[in-house]
Amino acid sequence: MTQPVDGGVGAYVAAVAADQVRRGWHVAVACPSEGRLRPHLAELGVPWLDWRAGRSPGPADLAAGLRLGRLLRDFAPDAVHLHSAKAGLVGRAVIRGRIPTLFQPHGWSWLAARGPVAGMALAWERAAARWAGVLVCVGEGETATALRHDVRGNLVIVRNGVDLRRFRPAGPQERAAARARHGVPEFAPLAVCVGRVTRQKGQDLLLAAWELVTKDCQAARLVIVGDGDLLEGLRSQAGPGVHFAGPVADPRSWYAAADVVVLPSRWEGLPLTALEALATGRALVASDVPGLAEVVGDRVGAAVPAEDVEALAGALLLRLAQPELAAAEGRAGALLALAYDDRVVFDALAEHTLGILGSACGTGFGTSTAPTGTATAGRSEGGGGVAGVPGEGVGVAAISTDGVGVSEAVGVTVAETPAAGVAGVGVTGLGVAEPEVAGLDVAEPIVAGLDVAGLDVAEPDVPGVGVPGVGVPGVGVAGVGVASAGVTVGVAEGAGFSIARKTADERGFIEHCQTPCEQ
The missing domain is CATH 3.40.50.2000 (Glycogen Phosphorylase B;)
Incomplete structure (x- = not known):
């Protein structure tokens, strides 16, 4: 997925999707219909899926989360790659480590925020790091920023690249x-x-x-x-x-x-x-x-x-x-x-994706990069869908968005096996912070009475707030926006999503979607 659909993030998503096609993977990119990305994907022969998500935070983000849940259920990817703030927020809130996940911030969310929102965005990033098997940073500076602000996880550096066949010295x-x-x-x-x-x-x-x-x-x-x-x-x-x-x-x-x-x-x-x-x-x-x-x-x-x-x-x-x-x-x-050279970037992303798949299923397929317990892969009775495991194929989904006010680019890649359940939709009722974040517990489910992909969810413990296990009433994450005293102030905006499936004999995949990085 991706939002924005123009600029550097859109170009990045298109380039990675095209590389996946060349690798023999069946790729689809979900993003809003406006902008340059959709026609660019058509030029590349990459299928497009309509994932409607606005750039501005608000009540519509709840519907965007529900749509993401349906996409995950319908396309059953095996791994997810999230790009930028909103995709990183919605995707990790929905998946919560139950599908192998890569998150690529393209500029950390709290850097784009000011005032209390910046603090809430940082608390979210610290808590949600557990739900990504790999945190992909585009440079040493982004990695150092994460460590300086105590965002801990399996941080890897995959520097952005440039197509040296297209961009050459101009005489x-x-x-x-x-x-x-x-x-x-x-x-x-x-x-x-x-x-x-x-x-x-x-x-x-x-x-x-x-x-x-x-x-x-x-x-x-x-x-x-x-x-x-x-x-x-x-x-x-x-x-x-x-x-x-x-x-x-x-x-x-x-x-x-x-x-x-x-x-x-x-x-x-x-x-x-x-x-x-x-x-x-x-x-x-x-x-x-x-x-x-x-x-x-x-x-x-x-x-x-x-x-x-x-x-x-x-x-x-x-x-x-x-x-x-x-x-x-x-x-x-x-x-x-x-x-x-961007070809080095594509190879590295593919290696890390295969690595978290191998770690999740215990096959050692690819280079294992995920810490123990970081990511899991669901499997249906009828087929594997995990790299190195017999089944009907491997799927990859990517989401990318542009975080306004908190992060300039956000994306999510989602992958899961056929018939695997989606771990809820991240809307009101989802706790976000680590236990060490004062007053917050990591809550399991989501929206009272909502059933997503066969998963029942809990009634909210706090009427009107819907955050099970919350230690401080009125503080939590309302799905795709940071909520304080019941007022959603928003962590990011926009969204996009792409899915790739590999043929049954190849057993590997990667999908990718880029907002911030973003130009």
């Missing part, structure tokens, strides 16, 4: 052609920012810095490529020399036209845009935050303190005024990008 001829296509004067200094236009990505900081740039370099041009909730507001504030190109299906020509690519993010996992810019041979100016700091340095550009407008302006101005410096950094960046 003078490609640069001239791209500028002619976009109407950019041949010798105009040009900075390009590609990504969702959101608070996370920091285009508001970029516009403030650009005012300083144009005081010393009036000929400089800035192009912001992408869409998002801040787009119209920033468009109305932009000064001379700034152009908003909107969302594009293929950003390669904008990278080729640029002298420097800029990513002024407030926080990140490891954005695809950074790797794409490097692979295209462009200097990169980016915030010195975990994720970006791993790929940006003196040889390939500049890492500037996050939210430091003056430092950002200075780094841009230096490269726009000295194109030979930018060109040299671009050449170094293209060499660095060779270490981020």
Whole structure:
């Protein structure tokens, strides 16, 4: 599953699904119908499933959880891969370790939140880590952030990658052609920012810095490529020399036209845009935050303190005024990008998925990565559906979403065997925190009187709250939003889901869905 369906997360989901098809797996991706992802999947020949889930938190999330339960029951995947905040929330609340699960945050949920919501999001991540056989981090910074905030689990690093067959160094001829296509004067200094236009990505900081740039370099041009909730507001504030190109299906020509690519993010996992810019041979100016700091340095550009407008302006101005410096950094960046081949990423994700399947069924199939007791695989009487076990096939489901206010990208991959039950739907009545989190117990079921995939659920112990075992009335998780005193404030939004089944003689699978990471 995936939401958002555009930007880096959508591109990531499509790329992984396409790789799974090439591996001989039967893959389906569930996501909202709007946006670029659905037609992209059609181009790749990957089946699409309609998983309706909004990006904003609210009562509709209960229905999204119920739909997820039905998808799990109907498609019976053998493993689940959750991407970003909402998928990570809903998926783990529904599955609770009963199906082998990978969770990939693409930027931790509490980083996107402010105030009490951030604390609740962190408490949730600490508690829910037990329900993922593997926690996939896209870089060392994301792993270090988890450990620093006491999010413990089977953390593995699978760095994001770039398609080096598509993104290649753009020489003078490609640069001239791209500028002619976009109407950019041949010798105009040009900075390009590609990504969702959101608070996370920091285009508001970029516009403030650009005012300083144009005081010393009036000929400089800035192009912001992408869409998002801040787009119209920033468009109305932009000064001379700034152009908003909107969302594009293929950003390669904008990278080729640029002298420097800029990513002024407030926080990140490891954005695809950074790797794409490097692979295209462009200097990169980016915030010195975990994720970006791993790929940006003196040889390939500049890492500037996050939210430091003056430092950002200075780094841009230096490269726009000295194109030979930018060109040299671009050449170094293209060499660095060779270490981020996306085929390595696909292989690693497949290995970890097969590993948790092997651990769950005790076959040793693949590389075992899951701690004991972290994940289990249900089996029907009529067939196995677990890697290495005779049966009707292996299924994989993936969910990805965009967490607004708590996480910028969220996804879930779900896999389970035919006729396996779904471990409830994570709505009111689900406790979320570890026992050591003050006042909370981990509650078993879910919604009073609801039966999901053959599982009966408990009546709520606290009328109106529905959280069995809750230690502090009025505090808990209301399915897909953090609830405090009965008011849902929301942990994430949006959702997507994809399923892959492998043929009976192959016995392995992986499915994947990407929101945050997300550009």
